[in-house]
Amino acid sequence: ALATNIFERKQEARNPFFRVAELTDDTVDPAIWGKNFPLQYDMYLRTVDQVRTKYGGSEAVPHAPTQADPRSVVAQSRLEEDPRLKTMWAGYAFSKDFREERGHAHMLADQTFTERQQVTKQPGTCLHCHASTYNVYKKLGDGDLMKGFDAVNHMTYFEARKLTEHPVACIDCHDSQTLQLRVTRPAFMQAMARMKAAQGVQDYNVNRDATRQEMRSYVCGQCHVEYYFKGPEKTLTYPWDKGLKIENILAYYDENPHKDWTHADTGAPVLKAQHPEFEMWNQGVHARSGVSCSDCHMPYTRVGAQKISDHHVRSPLLNINRACQTCHHFSEAELRARAEALQERTFRLRNQGLDALMGLVNDVKAAKAAGKTDQDLAGVYALQRRGQFMLDFIEAENSMGFHAPEEAARILGQATNLIRQAQILVRDSNFKPEIPDALPASAGDAHAGPGTGGKPVGSPAEGTGGTAH
């Protein structure tokens, strides 16, 4: 048995996969891809699993299926866990239903059946990040992704919904012939091109110009980002024209006036922040060191003699030995403790920010009851808008600060400062608030492009950037 085992391993090592099925650029169904790549496919299927970590993962909560929502299991409600969130989002669909996110297998169902669909009419645009849409765009655009994207954006959600049946699938991340990574999402391609242009790089084409290591994050950055629907066409847009830092994004929303909704309790025109994992990761020391999303969320895993990428995308804290210990030579318990110590600090600052916001909302309600008008409160609204967006930015980011701990703490520290000042201003219209130094929009990012800064000394050149010494 010993001998056979070694023999098998040697075989495996030499012959990583067998071409059983014919794959083309139109093969959407991952089960067909799975015939050639059964290991990746099996792992991919496991994204249905739900396991909780201290601040992440998700919990499987039983749900009695109804006509409107046939799911028998959902993730825990964040609104029930922390009712302050309802007040933050008062008047917006998020205050009706907002849950912890879970694995990729659920993305299409969770979007279809969220109660948010029942309280607002959503556009087809939504599908960009919750389904396998590459082939939908290609087909509707007659081979032109951008045209197909426009077409879907113009549909209603439920019209568009009929065109797709899979969550993100192999074809959305891979070329069918080479299995190389590729970006398939129009909003990301356009946003990157605009940002690069502002940095002086003309005509940037992510699929042509990005390195392999960059692609290992860009495929995720297609969806795990802050976004809004621009104009009447509801074009899905990432507000990165000035860079990825929060100050750049706030400057963008100042120049392209936009509000997501009017706060029901205060009347302020406010913004909702959504899952800026890509933006925050980019401000952290891991991105600076060239560590990609896939390095932690899809770490190499030995299966027999092969090393493959773990397609069970999930919290790295459920898989510390592969996700972290390749780089960090500390015990699992110690690494978990380090991550949680960073998260706990973020959590405390988030909580103080939310407390401040609750105070402000009550103050404004009282002021309005006492006769203050929207005009009297314009200054207060401006502070609420900026402060609340900064707070929500970290609240919405799903790593509880881990992706860039000091940046998360800085943003939360400044958010609280803004909100508390709004509370002063409600009481004292002579008060002169200080807006913590908004970066000049031109300052852009700390480093030229996501994940390229700071190569190790003597690392082999990889297309971009030389070795400084």
Added chain:
Amino acid sequence: ALATNIFERKQEARNPFFRVAELTDDTVDPAIWGKNFPLQYDMYLRTVDQVRTKYGGSEAVPHAPTQADPRSVVAQSRLEEDPRLKTMWAGYAFSKDFREERGHAHMLADQTFTERQQVTKQPGTCLHCHASTYNVYKKLGDGDLMKGFDAVNHMTYFEARKLTEHPVACIDCHDSQTLQLRVTRPAFMQAMARMKAAQGVQDYNVNRDATRQEMRSYVCGQCHVEYYFKGPEKTLTYPWDKGLKIENILAYYDENPHKDWTHADTGAPVLKAQHPEFEMWNQGVHARSGVSCSDCHMPYTRVGAQKISDHHVRSPLLNINRACQTCHHFSEAELRARAEALQERTFRLRNQGLDALMGLVNDVKAAKAAGKTDQDLAGVYALQRRGQFMLDFIEAENSMGFHAPEEAARILGQATNLIRQAQILVRDSNFKPEIPDALPASAGDAHAGPGTGGKPVGSPAEGTGGTAH
């Protein structure tokens, strides 16, 4: 010539130190030690140098010698650089003179001639950290350090000043026979023993129980710490009975009521924080990874065929290749940029905190002018006391956040929250402030003892802590 050269080097290497002078436990003068250890001595002398970094080092500012202050060169005035500090310390000696600290060679002169000596009568206690006092204590205590320490504490500064003529010297850090590190400062020995006792370790004796790696930080932790003068005896005390975190220290000052002074503009009973490098380092990821002060501030340096500790103690950012690059394989420029990115975030949060404090001071002045009494303002004072101490803690810490970036950001974020709430409370006595969750004092430190947490997997056992796997 080549052959001789190599021969000489081998000789040097095999017999690195020649015993030229006889050293005893009473040899204070470093020049005598320097006969046996000329390389270390030469480097030690270079701590007179002054070079500025973005947030540290120091600048050599010419000074016209006077009778009261014969120094011809001083460091830049921090009060001139940032006049907000004068307001923070209004009514306290620090508002008269506070300069950037510089190298060890200057410590005795800088303490003797600071203008702070002219506005307050200081006790002999001060010398504990600014001079070679081991032999002074030993002599006055007839061999008993603690007794000698008490005796000096009871003197006036200028009486005690006559007993010593050197800044910190070889004998203060080293045993004269073995050159081993040792702790010679009573306040540190006592504070560590009290803290360890609270953690359940009885009868802790730092010179007996600490590992060599711990000693490489403890020798610095004797002076680079928060302190106060306790009781009428002016006993130098480090407030660590409950642990090293700021919440532990605040809890200590609550239980052992103490104020450093009464704020001149507001009337609040406030505390001054001083250089808590040891405490903050202890909250950072470097301490957790077992990286000591000496590793960065006295990195090994090759001199001829020997490798010795750089006794030119200074900013590591002036020596990045030795101080950082053995562990971090990134270019110097990149490492500097990383450190400065962390420092810049801290600096921004510090600035918003100081701005808030300036606002509060003005608010309280106005309220008093309008007739508010100390009693009316008791709640405001409590918030000022806590918030200002937290702000000053990071301001006084000399790495601009580098030693523990997220912790620095957390503290500053919470400090601003407290100060802004004080501003609300001045205006609205019905306002109910939220004190960001003060740690239960029992929570103690993130890890059992400074610098012991998180040994690398498979690191050789070193007395404390096993290898988790």
Added chain:
Amino acid sequence: MPGVSRRIAISAVALSVLVGAAVGVVGFTFVYAKGSSYLTDDPSACANCHVMNEQYAGWVKSSHHGVAVCNDCHAPRDFLGKYYTKALNGWHHSVAFTSGDFHEPIHIGARNLEVTESACRSCHQDIVQAIEPGLLVRVSAEGAGGSRGETERHGGPHLPPGDGTMSCVRCHRSVGHMQLD
């Protein structure tokens, strides 16, 4: 811990096979897996096992590529120790590899790290002499004539701890294997 017991079980089975003189099969395993590679100093012999590939690749990029092979750092200097360590490691690794049951990523254990640490010291004797307090004790006591008594009278605050040596790998983790850290 099912993992551990499985490993012990396999180990036991393997042993009994050995003892039971089923030499043919084991011999085959040993030869086929190039078990004899343990007896040479050739680094590519280690890399025979694909699980050693990463370390091999790291070694190729490392500063010591030209000056030290695996065994210079991972086997003790003396002949007996060398073959004892090799036998022990060889046996461990074969069992671990075959059962596929070991912690990944592989991290060096305390015992092997001590072997490596003493390898550093042995090659770099000259340059690191100055930083070890033990040595300082010796030098100053040797030259000092009567000063040892002096020390005892004045009582240095503490005696040099036996284990007070400096770990090289704490700072020079990547001399043998260049890596991102």
